[in-house]
Amino acid sequence: MQVIRQTEEALARSHQAGLIHGACHTYVGEEAIAAGVCAHLTHDDALFSTHRGHGHALAKGVPPRELIAELFGRVTGCSRGRGGSMHLFSPEVGMMGTSGIVGPCILQATGAGYTFKLLGKPHVGVAFFGDGASNNGAFHEGLNLAAIYQLPTIFICENNQFATEIAITYATRNADIWTKAASFGMPGVCVDGNDSVAVWQAAGEAIARARSGGGPTLIECKTYRTRAHAEGMRDGGYRSAEDVEKWKARDPIKMLAARMPQEQAEFAAIEADVKALVEEAVAFAKASPYPDGITATEHIYA
Amino acid sequence: MRELTFTAATREALTERMAVDPSIFVMGEGIGPRGGNFGTTLGLYEKHGPLRLCDTPIAERGFVGLACGAAMTGARPIVDFMFLDFILDSVGEIFNQIAKMQYMSSGRLKMPVILRGCIGIGSSAATHHSSSYYSVFAHVPGLRVIVPSNPHDAKGLFRTALRSDDPVLFLEHKNILHLKGPVPDESDEYTIPFGLANVARVGRDVTVVSLGLMLRRALEAAEKLAGEGISVEVIDLRTVAPLDMPTVLTSLKKTGRILVVDETFAPFGVGAEVIAQVNERGFDDLDAPPARLNGAHTPTPYSPTLEAAVVPSFDAIAQAIRDVVAA
Numbered sequence: 001m002q003v004i005r006q007t008e009e010a011l012a013r014s015h016q017a018g019l020i021h022g023a024c025h026t027y028v029g030e031e032a033i034a035a036g037v038c039a040h041l042t043h044d045d046a047l048f049s050t051h052r053g054h055g056h057a058l059a060k061g062v063p064p065r066e067l068i069a070e071l072f073g074r075v076t077g078c079s080r081g082r083g084g085s086m087h088l089f090s091p092e093v094g095m096m097g098t099s100g101i102v103g104p105c106i107l108q109a110t111g112a113g114y115t116f117k118l119l120g121k122p123h124v125g126v127a128f129f130g131d132g133a134s135n136n137g138a139f140h141e142g143l144n145l146a147a148i149y150q151l152p153t154i155f156i157c158e159n160n161q162f163a164t165e166i167a168i169t170y171a172t173r174n175a176d177i178w179t180k181a182a183s184f185g186m187p188g189v190c191v192d193g194n195d196s197v198a199v200w201q202a203a204g205e206a207i208a209r210a211r212s213g214g215g216p217t218l219i220e221c222k223t224y225r226t227r228a229h230a231e232g233m234r235d236g237g238y239r240s241a242e243d244v245e246k247w248k249a250r251d252p253i254k255m256l257a258a259r260m261p262q263e264q265a266e267f268a269a270i271e272a273d274v275k276a277l278v279e280e281a282v283a284f285a286k287a288s289p290y291p292d293g294i295t296a297t298e299h300i301y302a
Numbered sequence: 303m304r305e306l307t308f309t310a311a312t313r314e315a316l317t318e319r320m321a322v323d324p325s326i327f328v329m330g331e332g333i334g335p336r337g338g339n340f341g342t343t344l345g346l347y348e349k350h351g352p353l354r355l356c357d358t359p360i361a362e363r364g365f366v367g368l369a370c371g372a373a374m375t376g377a378r379p380i381v382d383f384m385f386l387d388f389i390l391d392s393v394g395e396i397f398n399q400i401a402k403m404q405y406m407s408s409g410r411l412k413m414p415v416i417l418r419g420c421i422g423i424g425s426s427a428a429t430h431h432s433s434s435y436y437s438v439f440a441h442v443p444g445l446r447v448i449v450p451s452n453p454h455d456a457k458g459l460f461r462t463a464l465r466s467d468d469p470v471l472f473l474e475h476k477n478i479l480h481l482k483g484p485v486p487d488e489s490d491e492y493t494i495p496f497g498l499a500n501v502a503r504v505g506r507d508v509t510v511v512s513l514g515l516m517l518r519r520a521l522e523a524a525e526k527l528a529g530e531g532i533s534v535e536v537i538d539l540r541t542v543a544p545l546d547m548p549t550v551l552t553s554l555k556k557t558g559r560i561l562v563v564d565e566t567f568a569p570f571g572v573g574a575e576v577i578a579q580v581n582e583r584g585f586d587d588l589d590a591p592p593a594r595l596n597g598a599h600t601p602t603p604y605s606p607t608l609e610a611a612v613v614p615s616f617d618a619i620a621q622a623i624r625d626v627v628a629a
């Protein structure tokens with residue numbers, strides 16, 4: 001969680017400094033979800049993400065320097081500078097991509113589940129997506145497919161209560177997204193998405209079930225993003241400052257620390273280590289070269 | 303004359319028309335109280351409320367299909383996609399339903415739908431936020447495809463779209479949306495018909511055909527080349543479907559040389575179509591092989607160095623014009 005938080009904060013500062021060329025949607029406030037789920041995954045498990053995917057990439061094992069370099073448009077980035085924030089790829093660690101289009105990750109994780117079932121492998125496909133995506137056809141089609149074929153796929157809905165500025169309570173008459181699992185005949189679970197231990201427990205059960213042939217699970221994590229939808233965007237008019245403050249007080253990192261008062265020294269040591277790691281990563285990214293323009297049309301075909 | 307941005311110009315047309323035509327409604331993500339990601343509907347929600355400025359879930363296929371049914375039953379839906387890239391989830395509804403409905407009903411149904419979105423490469427938007435696809439849509443019978451290059455034309459063409467009984471794709475390049483240009487007063491009710499290109503610069507040595515952002519770049523190149531003694535005629539297509547070939551052929555008759563400059567892919571694109579028609583109908587007027595200059599045939603990369611490499615630059619356009627003149 002510290003790696004995600006500090007990397008995101010470094011990215012936010014870098015965005016203000018003009019080092020990030022395109023969009024930047026941060027994951028600040030939602031770190032417990034990626035951390036709690038990915039703790040159960042290996043590099044053989046396939047993770048499919050959204051436009052808000054920095055946390056997923058980091059938790060899956062992409063080093064901060066490769067993520068930051070990517071957003072800086074450098075050739076050392078995890079997508080060699082061709083992708084930016086919304087096209088982060090690191091298949092080596094099972095990071096199968098963030099996406100500028102809302103929805104496809106749900107279907108692709110279903111496809112990964114199909115592969116693993118087909119080839120008899122004990123791996124899982126995992127989709128991370130927002131509340132907004134749960135009203136997209138991809139959600140309904142993907143969950144139904146995963147259920148009828150009993151695929152080892154885990155659907156993690158990060159309900160931060162808004163899709164850009166549209167409230168989930170406006171976009172659906174049933175804002176308890178986890179209950180929708182029942183209509184596909186699949187287990188649905190609801191957890192406090194700011195409680196890393198609760199996420200870890202729920203994900204652990206679902207992933208163990210999927211690995212042993214028990215089929216898919218939908219896990220809704222109720223959470224909140226405490227920064228604007230994207231860096232540089234306004235953050236008023238659609239939600240109250242009090243709500244933002246209320247959720248900031250439920251900071252997932254502080255909530256975990258509060259559970260373990262006797263471990264404060266270790267928490268502080270982790271924070272300091274991560275600070276050094278992220279500083280080094282930013283310096284690495286800044287020093288990295290831009291890709292050569294003549295490589296722009298490479299990799300269109302195999 | 304006063305100056306307006308693209309967005310302000312089309313918003314004026316929309317505001318004026320919504321006041322007199324109660325069948326118009328707008329659908330999209332964030333087009334209600336927020337006023338649209340690009341400001342396309344700013345201030346209209348306060349006037350007309352949530353039924354006419356309808357915020358949607360992220361359900362493109364759903365609300366495009368809804369718009370089709372609404373258009374079949376007496377409404378005039380405008381679907382605002384913000385980035386055109388998001389239209390792709392709804393392409394089945396467009397190609398199989400919206401584009402074919404008038405034909406399937408033997409002309410008894412009309413299909414007054416506007417599908418609008420921002421297009422084009424720039425500002426490291428990367429491959430899911432940079433597409434244009436106008437030649438793809440122009441390939442399909444039944445659709446009107448509009449790509450304005452300045453606020454004046456955007457307003458006049460949008461006014462036509464608001465009265466059209468055919469489905470219209472109204473596509474604006476996001477890198478020029480904020481640019482201002484002269485637009486007549488609100489009292490001037492001018493419209494611009496579909497299928498009428500504009501001779502944006504008169505010249506005699508070579509005809510350059512373009513649209514959208516590239517049209518503006520071509521005009522800049524023409525200005526520079528005037529200093530080198532090359533007189534360039536620049537034609538702004540404004541609409542891809544219908545395509546105004548008479549204006550292109552008239553110009554070619556005068557210049558004998560033609561270059562099509564287009565940001566999007568060369569294969570099966572705007573240049574391919576224009577040049578095919580030139581070969582069919584203007585072959586005897588050609589003093590040199592017709593030429594085209596396109597963006598690279600690739601998904602759009604993020605990094606500024608890569609992004610710049612896939613779009614025709616000012617220098618590349620100027621050189622392509624020199625080459626056609628020298629050929």
Ligand SMILES: Cc1ncc(C[n+]2csc(CCOP(=O)(O)OP(=O)(O)O)c2C)c(N)n1
Nearest residue numbers: 052100101102130131132133162163164388
């Ligand atoms: C198909 C599609 N439609 C629209 C968009 C524009 N868009 C980008 S992010 C976003 C909101 C997403 O909300 P949610 O799924 O809740 O994720 P969050 O941003 O809250 O994490 C929208 C509408 C898109 N990227 N893809």
Ligand SMILES: [Mg+2]
Nearest residue numbers: 130131162163
């Ligand atoms: Mg959300």
